[in-house]
Amino acid sequence: MSQRKTKKTIRLFDMKLSSAAKKEVNNVMASGWLSTGSRVAAFEKELSKLLNVPYVAAVSSGTAALHLALEAYGDLKNTEIITTPFTFVATVEAIIMAGARVVLADINSDTLNISAEAAARKIRKKTKAIVPVDIAGLPADYSALKKLCKAHALKLISDSAHALGSKYQSKTMPELADVSVYSFYPTKNVTTAEGGAVASKNKKLIEKVRLLSRHGLSSNAFQRQKSGGWGYDVPAFGYKANMSDIHAALGIGELKNFEKNQQKRAKLAGRYLQNLIQLSDFIKLPPAAAEICHSWHLFIIQLNLKRLTIDRNKVIAEMTKLGVQCGVHYQPIFELSYYRQALNLKARDFPNTAKAGKAVVSLPLHTLLTMSDIDYVCECLSGILGRNRC
Numbered sequence: 001m002s003q004r005k006t007k008k009t010i011r012l013f014d015m016k017l018s019s020a021a022k023k024e025v026n027n028v029m030a031s032g033w034l035s036t037g038s039r040v041a042a043f044e045k046e047l048s049k050l051l052n053v054p055y056v057a058a059v060s061s062g063t064a065a066l067h068l069a070l071e072a073y074g075d076l077k078n079t080e081i082i083t084t085p086f087t088f089v090a091t092v093e094a095i096i097m098a099g100a101r102v103v104l105a106d107i108n109s110d111t112l113n114i115s116a117e118a119a120a121r122k123i124r125k126k127t128k129a130i131v132p133v134d135i136a137g138l139p140a141d142y143s144a145l146k147k148l149c150k151a152h153a154l155k156l157i158s159d160s161a162h163a164l165g166s167k168y169q170s171k172t173m174p175e176l177a178d179v180s181v182y183s184f185y186p187t188k189n190v191t192t193a194e195g196g197a198v199a200s201k202n203k204k205l206i207e208k209v210r211l212l213s214r215h216g217l218s219s220n221a222f223q224r225q226k227s228g229g230w231g232y233d234v235p236a237f238g239y240k241a242n243m244s245d246i247h248a249a250l251g252i253g254e255l256k257n258f259e260k261n262q263q264k265r266a267k268l269a270g271r272y273l274q275n276l277i278q279l280s281d282f283i284k285l286p287p288a289a290a291e292i293c294h295s296w297h298l299f300i301i302q303l304n305l306k307r308l309t310i311d312r313n314k315v316i317a318e319m320t321k322l323g324v325q326c327g328v329h330y331q332p333i334f335e336l337s338y339y340r341q342a343l344n345l346k347a348r349d350f351p352n353t354a355k356a357g358k359a360v361v362s363l364p365l366h367t368l369l370t371m372s373d374i375d376y377v378c379e380c381l382s383g384i385l386g387r388n389r390c
């Protein structure tokens, strides 16, 4: 691939709100009811169809979704929950909010997902659950994780924030796990501006999440208005984490284009894979497997730093000069000063994560990109790696 002359500007994430979403939001604005009501219920129903599980609770964020899904299992004091250090800080934060001790297990270097073998080594009497993260939209190793959880009577709670549209052996994450959580942050494959959801086959668990999301109140204001009554009880300590009808309306509108957008993401990712295969001495590409349907939330490559004279940050800086914005998903949890100290973490205990943390680059991936944009990104990358190889 030779470098092109015309410079483009390509953002890591970008989006254009659909006219369907604008229309849905306008309808709510005119309806006289803005917070949790019929639109939230309708959004939950759409998600339930998409995820092929009967129960979904929409909440205010993916972080709240994970916090409440964990807390719905009861008192987690003196328990341990195993998760990956290769995730966004929200995963670890939610476990701590729910009162459990975070235990990190190293990742598989190819998938960047938690290694079931490493997780197995961390199981103790106090372990209550494993929280895999389907990084970038690539499902975790659910066969191995399910076996492990079954053998040790642990809950499997997936942080599927990246994985709306992902499947493992033709099943969605909540079909496989005890409970799964999603995020609808604006960079995600479907957005509600801010929002999240908890999905499960377990009715009681989802009812508990709903209760916890509205201060522990036995009913919400919409239900009370509809019934004409004013009374409620507070049978549990709760939080403020409900989704509003405005946010849900955005999600309902965006879901209308979901299949089309997913096809576009898959096509763009396919072009990256096709173009970048020739750089396989210098980069590791995201793995593909027949049993996996990838949501392509992110396109993460890993640099083979042994073959390059520059480091990852310099590669990103060179890409920026050429107009291509790249990202890093993620700086490992043990590189973040608060968590390194609070959890007493050492990089040497997570060799695969430590190595990946220095090598990963997220290339632009969003539905406003064209094939020619992808070609430009690949040409820029090829030029930079070619000029700096050893």
Ligand SMILES: Cc1ncc(COP(=O)(O)O)c(C=O)c1O
Pocket (backbone or CB within 6 Å): 061, 062, 063, 064, 087, 088, 090, 091, 133, 159, 161, 162, 182, 183, 184, 185, 194, 195, 196
């Ligand atoms: C892996 C992961 N988990 C949880 C979250 C939290 O989602 P939210 O931003 O909706 O709270 C994110 C958000 O980016 C995420 O990437």
